[in-house]
Amino acid sequence: MIQYKKVAFYTLGCKLNFSETSTIARDFENAGYAKVSFEDTPDIYVINTCSVTENADKKCRQLVKKGLKVNPDAFVIIVGCYAQLKPSEISEIPGVDLVLGTSEKFNVLAHIDSLEKKEKANSILEPIKNTKEFHPSFSLGDRTRTFLKVQDGCDYFCSFCTIPLARGRSRSANVATTVDQANKIAMTDAKEVVLTGVNIGDFGKDHNESFLDLITELDKIEGINRFRISSIEPNLLNDDVIELVAKSKKFVPHFHIPLQSGSDVLLQSMRRRYGTELYRNRIQFIKGLMPDCCIGMDVIVGYPGETEEEFAKTLAFIKEVEPSYLHVFTYSERNNTTAVRMDEVVPQNIRKERSKILRLLSHKLKRAFYERNQERQEIVLFEGSEDNGLMYGFTSNYVKVKTAFNPLMVNQIAEVNMTTLDRDGLMKIEFSEQRTDLEALVLK
Secondary structure, eight states: OOOSOEEEEEEOSOHHHHHHHHHHHHHHHHTTOEEEOTTSOOSEEEEEEOOSSHHHHHHHHHHHHHHHHHOTTOEEEEEEHHHHHOHHHHHTSTTEEEEEOTTGGGGGGGGOSOOOOOSSOEEEOOOGGGOOOOOOEEOOSSSSEEEEEOOBOOSOOOTTOOHHHHHOSOBOOOHHHHHHHHHHHHTTTOOEEEEEOSSGGGTTGGGTOOHHHHHHHHTTOSSOOEEEEOOOOTTTOOHHHHHHHHHOSSBOSEEEOOOBOSOHHHHHHTTOSOOHHHHHHHHHHHHHHOTTOEEEEEEEESOTTOOHHHHHHHHHHHHHHOOSEEEEEEOOOOTTSSGGGOSSOOOHHHHHHHHHHHHHHHHHHHHHHHHHTTTOEEEEEEOSOOBTTEEEEEETTOOEEEEEOOGGGTTOEEEEEEEEEOTTSOEEEEEOTTOOSHHHHBOO
């Protein structure tokens, strides 16, 4: 094993990728490598890729070129979803030495026999149908929040999605193993844990357990102030899960629930496992128990068959249920999906126009949500980055706030009074007048 070399990492894509990159990085550090920045002339680059959009594919190529400008002799390793889906394409990228698939990336050190540059990249991939092992992962030290991987893969095979082809079938560890991972995080200085995966509501089905079983046990862990649930399918977000979050002192009032379309015709075409009535009921139930809950949505525009009438249904539905923000995705054709073969293709200019409409709507929804949170007292977890003398933080219900930078407040939780929105749309805050001592402000 080559030791005392420098390695740099770059992560494209989702929170799940960040958790896995961080775990792989710790393996390198335990083997004697020094983790450095991308610009610090590393001997090895490890790029963890995403392939949800074509831009992610292009970004991978750009990163390889950028890395080799810093160190032309660097050994370049590509892992992740793009690697699993398009290994031959990646192997042709000049300068790439090793391509590892979904399972192999967790054993990357075993695949490095030397750091000599290759004439052609070595690709090591197991067929995705054989990928059954779950690899626990969590991020640490890279951000204020820690991402805990609780599930991987997906059994849904939605018509537009390549994730099952890149990550395999749904799988997870059992509750006990996952709680053990969370207890390891609790021994660090992390204050907030975000539960992440491809389809986290599917947790535990191979172990006769459920997502509710998991969060019930996580809610008992000491040493972690907050748990936040990342994206969860509406058909898997049941009343029991919502009620636990409403009662919990650790699970925060924030749900991100993919919608994709407000048209039942398109939802059926997409092979989604719910309709607008179920989705509407979920939102109403959440707001009934937690009026201040932050609710985010994923929406796809320009999907085949999205006529003006169907798009209008999406707009009307979003305005009716009134989420807190949208994540808008412009549909892009992906190989090996059902949707790519469909008729009624929406022209690119119309896709862009509809995307712009939804992004403007998202801005209005987010501002309205923030305005409803003015003049409230909240608990904020402060981030570590400084920007022109300012620092930022998030309330439990995901309102982003800003205040003057103070290094003593980094990764600390404090009570604040939310005052007004600034021109940039962020919430201005004041610390409680009754507490003038900074250390008294910080909640231990």
